[in-house]
Amino acid sequence: MRKEPLLNMALLIALLAFPLWAWVADEPFLITLTTRAIIFAIAGVGLNFALGFGGLVSFGHAAFFGLGGYVMGVLAFHAQTYTPVLDWPFVINGTKSMPIVWMVAIVLSGALAVAIGALSLRTSGVYFIMITLAFAQMLYYFTISWSTYGGEDGLSIYVRNDFPGLNTMDPIQYYAICYVLLLIVLGLVYAISKSAFGLALGASRQNEDRIQAVGQGPFGLYLTAFAISGAITGLAGVLHADLNRFVSPTMFSWHTSGEIMIFVILGGVGRVFGPVAGAVLFIVLEHTLGGLSEFWHIYLGAMLLGVVLFARGGLIGLIAGREVAHD
């Protein structure tokens, strides 16, 4: 039990030390690589909230990741072309301000998650997986045909968005922004997991009869969890779009949903820091194995198989052991 917090702390310190070293060593590429890991981690933390804590196996979290990306892309596109996003019935202008873009993305992704959740939470199991997948694919094909914003080619944004007081084009400064956001999201998810809501949600995951027998319904719990989950993954989408200064329909594709799920499973389902470990491992593998062979996914697949078969707690569970309630 005591090992897991230590491991988590070590992970956070490593994620601070490595980019700082890269900065000193003047290796901006490695900083950007770690930034990607951080952003994937946030996306994974989002999915883990639904999947790990609520038991909702969503195979459509690309919908929120992509929506976040397009919120950033569309707002920045209009800001750089000096055209309004909407001129009737009221004028909405584009913006390059990160905090505003984040808020818009969080609210819209949360709202999208409520809409998708309200429909798909009527089902469970395989049907839930398929319906969430279907919603994400709908958005994928919609953006492909949405020529205003580049259609299949996506949208390029010339300059990264602004954050007051920082030079966001400096890799280490943009890294700092993402790192702090990851800390906030982790803190939030940790607090919720220990709260009344967290207790009730976990009970619904384990046993729906139980939560009903104590007078509460699982639907509201699931829907709220799904909304929070979607909002977090949406935030990750914004950061990803800002990192690359590019958005495309790929963000909505089922590959993206699958990758986010891989972070969660590799790292440890239902553990607050699981997706962080998973995303870091994914990036490390992609970077090292990807250099050896373009078919590195074979090794990733083998590893995933190993985790699913032999280490259900993922990387965190493998190192820290099974969580027990008493010492």
Add this chain to the structure above:
Amino acid sequence: MTKPLLDVRGVSKSFGAVQASTDINLDLREGEIHALIGPNGAGKSTLIKQIAGGLRPDSGTVFFDGQDITGLSTAARARLGMGRTFQISSLAMDYSVLQNVVLGALGRRGDIFRFFRPVMKDADLLATANQALEMVGLEDVKNFMTSELSHGQRRQLEVAVALTLSPKVFLMDEPMAGLGADGSRRLMELLGEFKQMAPILLVEHDMDAVFALADRISVLVYGKIIASGSVDDIRGNPIVRSAYLGEEIDA
């Protein structure tokens, strides 16, 4: 006689050609233990589900505390004051014993949409939870994982969670199933105490327990209540003896 707290009137339910409940009338009054007995497949669990929620009768009405609850969800019925224990322990297995009882207390209080305050430090909920654990004698294992408990302890925990709901009635579906002699005796003593708090509708297989505890007994056979009355009435009832008890008493 007091007005019944729980009143099942003319409830029928069939699954295809199988008539699981036929025109069932049953009530539960303040301060009593009303036992529902019957051989396997008699429709006891089907009936409990129609009372506690989860199955809607084809016809008939279930009144609880004067209110028609036939169409209400399981959760709504629990909120009205039905404390149910399951035939097969239905607990949050990955939680500690304490977490399971705190969950009960939380469900009772109703404020599940709180996101930041640590629930396991909530003095109110802990007090309710610890009291319930003490009553059933599980305070020593409260920090154990529920999955580590013995079968008997799980049954006790089911009862403890029901207690945290401070229910108006207890619905207990074979609480003694699978318990040893010791466990059964312990639970019987507890049930004797609990009926002062809230009456108990007890579905039970253990005849000794039923005859020792119950104030009234109803006998369910093939979906029909064939007899209902005091312990002595049932013991002496020739229809019951031939339909059900005969074999068991001789055995």
